[in-house]
Amino acid sequence: MALDVPRELLEKHDKPGPRYTSYPTVPAWTSGFGEDDYRAALRELAARPDDELSVYLHLPFCAKHCHYCGCNAVVSTEKGAVDAYLDRVERELAAVVDVLGPGRRVVQLHWGGGTPNFLKDPQVERALGLLRAAFAVDPRGEVSIEVDPRIGTPEQARFLRAQGFNRISLGVQDFEPAVQKAIGRLQKRDRTLELYHACREAGFEGVNLDLVYGLPEQTRDSFAHTLRDIIEQGPDRVACFSYAHVPWVRPRQKLINTDNMPSGFEKFELFRLAIDLFAEAGYDWIGIDHFARRDDELAVALRERRLHRNFMGYTTRPAPHMLAFGMSGIGDVCDRFVQNDAELDGYQATVDAGRLPVVKGHRLSDDDRLRRLAILNLMCNLELPYALTVPGFGAPADELLADGLARLLPYRDEGFVEFLPDRVRVTDLGRFFVRNLCMEFDAYLDRTSEKPLFSKTI
Template sequence: MSTLEQKYATRNVPRYTSYPTAPHFHAGIDGAAYGKWLDELDAGLDLSIYLHVPYCRHICHYCGCHTKAARRDDPVIAYAETMVKEIALTAKKLGSRRRVAHVHWGGGTPSLLPRNAFLKVVRALQNAFEFAPDLEHAIELDPRTVSPELVETLADAGITRASLGVQDFDAKVQTAIGRFQPFKVVARSVELLRGVGITAINFDLMYGLPHQNRDTILHTIELTSRLAPGRIALFGYAHVPWMKKHQRLIDEAALPGANERIELADCARHALVEAGYEEIGLDHFALPGDSMALALNAGTLRRNFQGYTTDTAQVLIGFGASSIGFLPQGYVQNAPDVGRWARLIEGGVLPIVRGIALDADDRMRAAIIESLMTDYAVSVHEVAPHFGLADYDFTQEFEALEELVRDGIVTIDKGHVEMTKAGRPFVRVAAAAFDAYLERGVARHSMAV
């Protein structure tokens, strides 16, 4: 492990899938504020939609998602019915049928929705919005739930991309995280999806899991490359048992130490590149012909709550408990509790319970941080004028970066900040220099690597 990794990899910084980050949302933004923001939206703006389904059959030990176990279909079906009402409520507030460029289903396990319930939600979306001809319609899937019946439903719904939660192929690791799914299960899922024309496939992999070592993660990469998903997300496991009590089921003694964790990340990264994948920002990889690799090369790559994305829409509408939305005016988040979320909707109220309004300084910093996270470079004096802040003095931010400059992580030339090749894994540390909220200390963040 290098000196830089020893110094920076364990620093706690946000993932910067938004700015300001979610811990800084507050209760001053509610359904009434959101309704006003929807009224003010430019009718010409394309929308992106996120639907959150917070249910799984079983909760995996490592899970950090907002979800809960549902052994029966009844609560899931009821949830879908309420989601249909939320879609109608939001569409009524928008006032006109808006064009949608991206739809993304997350969870939880959104494919737990029975066929009729799933298609009913899709029809509600189609009735309320205009789907773009080149719409990307994506869903997150548990490979253990993929069946011939499910893939037919997904095809009928117009799904174009599927993201499979693989994490790791080693049996000992899988047992330790409460998610046993042999390679043949994942391979069969990929085969079924491709068989109905869903050929855009992503894999989610993780490092830092219990019992992982160099050999297990290399084997996982080798098996992954056999199935040739177009995109791979490689995330570091965040062990937060004070927030997610089920993570206490993981034996902490079996978790890789800080040095081992860094070595696992490096090992996996190098193996993926050797397998023909291009590095996309901090934690994504794509085959050269994938749209994400093309977006990177074209300078149109973006970052949002799903991580790196090709979605360029300026408006994200969230549906479902805990889902987050983004509008030019700011961020909004639905009630995380399913009961409260449903009661608000039944009462005809948009179920927003927190958020944050953005000012010019927030927007400028968000643009700077996103450029660093996607392009590894930003010319801050070119960004500032776009937000009416041409005279902004970045002295404080440059001073915060001085240590990184001395260590060869960042270069600064006349306001142009650029990550060195050796410094790229620590881009979140550099981005934190532009975070005006970070020192307010309202959250514990994950390690930089």
């Protein structure tokens, strides 16, 4: 992409903002939403038996903490910790199925963490068995897992495939040893690639690699080296996440020496490099931070303006509801967002007490639903049709969202959006600022906080 993105424009618009895996975003949710509210949502879902589901299982255990980690991870030396955790997942599943009824159709099943492949093979079998006993997982559905190559093996990859996982994501971050040392995650390139090729041979339908830019010690040259190496392997999709340095939210990040950490325009140039190299290699830029081969279904969905996004990332197979299990799991059920306890002890104690481990949530108002749809359209499909329809609304979106649309006018003058007769379209330049555009529709954003919860635009 030969497009010039002027430095002064980037610096002007470089402000903290959400990545909008949900709207409203988690900081707007409250602890006033609890177990009773979640049960009410589940009862509503029980009354809609034909609605399809996505299911997320959080497996928090890791071999060792990485300094940069922004996930809800647990390092435990306690023998039997994983089995004890799966006992609680089993109880949580039973409690949900008790309200919902058994055999609900699941079209997307995802295991995240933590490190899901920290589980031993019999534990994987057990957890999958619990999920399959609770739900009817569509044989054509997406069954995906995140894997840490430092503990993954070719045998494990073959085992996971044989168990029915059809998509796998390997965490790479960066191949450069100096970067790995700075983030407390030493990971041999050869071992990662051995696992990658084993996944290919095992027949996964999608093998994805995850990178992070903006890490300490990353330079343009070093990151170019990692990117070229990655491209040569030909992954189906690559996520290239922006490192968010927020030690006031993630205290472990205090271990990171920020002396040589790229920020501002320097950090943007790393991402720009990824965009250019992936484009040259035949990948399309998806949403804010993903790349997919041009024939991959995500890239096709973007061209056809039918891409979606949920807590698991970009998807072509949206289910109207997402159930989450395990510590810190986040669900989206009948217009309620719900989050489980993010502390292992709290999660387990609540399940042991026979309750659902909900600690916060949010019930979406009609206004929330409309703004969510507007933000989703901008984030995924880079446009906002005026005729968006949300059940319950009589008026067209351009009347209901007049405040946000008016706030887009200055961006039109900067060349970020075009106002067409039937929609607002994000331009090639505007793609770099899509989070800024979405923030104009966010009715909850705290525009005054000195210690932001979100990373900056670049």
